Amino acid sequence: MADQNGHILVVDDNSTSRLKLTMGLKQQGHTVALAENGQQALDMLRAEAFDVVLLDIILPEMDGHEVLRQMKCDKTLRDIPVIVISALDDMDSMVKCIEMGAEDYLPKPFNPVLLKARLNASLRKKKLRDLEIAYLEQEVMLRQSEKLATLGRLSAGLAHELNNPAAATQRGVEQLRSAFFRLRQALFGISDLKLTNLQLASLLELKLIAQERAKQPDDLGALDRSDLEYEIETWLEDQGIDKAWENIPTLVSLGYGLDKLTSLTDTFETDQLPSILASVSSTYTICSLLEEMSQGAGRTVEIVNALKSYSYLDQAPIQSVDVRQGLDSTLVMFRSRLKAGVVVHREYAEDLPLVQAHGGELNQVWTNMIDNAIAAMDGHGELYLRTRQENGWVIVEIEDTGPGIPEEIQLRIFDPFFTTKPLGEGTGLGLNISHNIIVHKHKGQILIASQPGQTCFQIKLPINAD
Ligand SMILES: Nc1ncnc2c1ncn2[C@@H]1O[C@H](COP(=O)(O)OP(=O)(O)OP(=O)(O)O)[C@@H](O)[C@H]1O
Numbered sequence: 008m009a010d011q012n013g014h015i016l017v018v019d020d021n022s023t024s025r026l027k028l029t030m031g032l033k034q035q036g037h038t039v040a041l042a043e044n045g046q047q048a049l050d051m052l053r054a055e056a057f058d059v060v061l062l063d064i065i066l067p068e069m070d071g072h073e074v075l076r077q078m079k080c081d082k083t084l085r086d087i088p089v090i091v092i093s094a095l096d097d098m099d100s101m102v103k104c105i106e107m108g109a110e111d112y113l114p115k116p117f118n119p120v121l122l123k124a125r126l127n128a129s130l131r132k133k134k135l136r137d138l139e140i141a142y143l144e145q146e147v148m149l150r151q152s153e154k155l156a157t158l159g160r161l162s163a164g165l166a167h168e169l170n171n172p173a174a175a176t177q178r179g180v181e182q183l184r185s186a187f188f189r190l191r192q193a194l195f196g197i198s199d200l201k202l203t204n205l206q207l208a209s210l211l212e213l214k215l216i217a218q219e220r221a222k223q224p225d226d227l228g229a230l231d232r233s234d235l236e237y238e239i240e241t242w243l244e245d246q247g248i249d250k251a252w253e254n255i256p257t258l259v260s261l262g263y264g265l266d267k268l269t270s271l272t273d274t275f276e277t278d279q280l281p282s283i284l285a286s287v288s289s290t291y292t293i294c295s296l297l298e299e300m301s302q303g304a305g306r307t308v309e310i311v312n313a314l315k316s317y318s319y320l321d322q323a324p325i326q327s328v329d330v331r332q333g334l335d336s337t338l339v340m341f342r343s344r345l346k347a348g349v350v351v352h353r354e355y356a357e358d359l360p361l362v363q364a365h366g367g368e369l370n371q372v373w374t375n376m377i378d379n380a381i382a383a384m385d386g387h388g389e390l391y392l393r394t395r396q397e398n399g400w401v402i403v404e405i406e407d408t409g410p411g412i413p414e415e416i417q418l419r420i421f422d423p424f425f426t427t428k429p430l431g432e433g434t435g436l437g438l439n440i441s442h443n444i445i446v447h448k449h450k451g452q453i454l455i456a457s458q459p460g461q462t463c464f465q466i467k468l469p470i471n472a473d
Pocket residue numbers: 153375379380383407409410411412420421425426427428432433434435436437438439462
């Protein structure tokens with residue numbers, strides 16, 4: 008292997024041996040800094056990045072053992088290799104240093120060949136360690152970005168889910184304003200009608216019926232609706248009532264037809280009808296708007312609760328987890344993507360035991376797998392979620408009706424960065440992260456069974472994991 012050049016700190020109180028070492032090191036192409044005592048060495052190590060320390064054991068005030076001890080206690084200095092320099096007859100000291108974590112030792116007087124060999128070996132180790140740290144840091148960043156990407160995908164769907172009820176509520180408020188105005192007008196009109204007690208009781212009943220009807224939206228088709236509207240319009244015209252046209256769509260929703268209208272004339276005079284109809288229809292409109300808005304607000308609360316349960320906010324990292332709940336709150340996160348064309352079948356065992364697990368991380372696994380299933384089916388197909396207990400395991404199955412995973416890639420799908428998705432669409436980390444969470448963190452297993460039209464990921468979690 009080629010020689011490595013490095014930045015070396017020489018710690019020695021003897022100026023002659025310092026000079027000799029420095030010359031030797033510089034000849035080999037290294038850069039060198041010098042410290043005369045232990046404290047100075049530690050100060051320099053904390054101020055500057057070194058690749059190797061050549062450390063004499065016998066130093067004034069703070070000896071080499073103490074320098075080594077302090078370096079090993081310091082996270083930022085722990086990984087710098089230390090080669091201990093000592094006289095040949097001080098073997099005990101050298102052994103102690105190796106036990107304390109020194110990389111190697113170098114006997115005095117120096118042998119340049121030995122110095123070169125040991126220094127190169129330490130430098131190679133240091134470079135490998137640096138690479139390992141850089142790789143680990145990069146991996147942490149990638150995993151973080153995969154999490155963010157999943158979150159990004161989920162939040163786009165969620166934004167849509169939350170926006171619908173919010174927009175409906177906003178629209179509802181506007182419509183309520185004008186419905187209230189119409190009701191007030193109608194009530195003014197009614198107060199001029201001098202209704203009899205019988206008529207008042209009948210009006211009250213009509214309003215109560217309207218209030219009840221508002222709880223269930225009508226299920227009329229467009230054609231039936233327009234036929235009914237035409238019928239009512241003609242009847243009103245025949246009666247010489249021309250001011251009630253704006254109430255016609257509402258009267259149709261209310262289930263009014265010719266029979267109902269005709270029966271009203273038994274109780275009310277024709278000239279009383281416009282105000283009566285206006286009052287009943289605006290009561291209906293107000294009640295249905297309130298119903299819609301209350302459903303919208305309920306939907307928002309449901310999503311926020313699912314989000315809280317999905318992310319296990321304010322909960323301990325490891326707890327008793329009901330995987331059914333995790334699967335359901337994950338489904339809420341995907342609702343808008345699923346609605347577009349995926350039929351979900353939930354087949355959950357009723358007697359499912361809880362598992363001791365990191366709930367948030369398990370949800371990340373369900374998220375990755377459901378995301379893969381929807382993507383594999385291109386947004387159209389059937390998704391089966393099953394849970395049951397079997398021989399000490401809680402089993403979760405996530406099955407889709409997509410094209411399947413070709414056998415030749417089944418062994419590779421858990422590899423980091425393995426993806427068949429176009430550039431920019433998948434990082435290839437979803438299953439790798441899921442594997443780490445299930446197999447390494449929860450001592451579980453993941454099995455795959457796949458053929459065209461049926462791909463099943465089976466996740467096994469131990470019920471009593473130690
Ligand atoms: N249900 C499935 N049906 C078919 N192929 C699948 C399924 N699940 C995973 N795969 C295959 O496994 C590959 C790796 O999946 P993984 O979730 O690790 O990465 P990805 O989905 O490609 O990217 P991302 O990092 O966005 O999840 C996918 O690209 C796909 O080829």
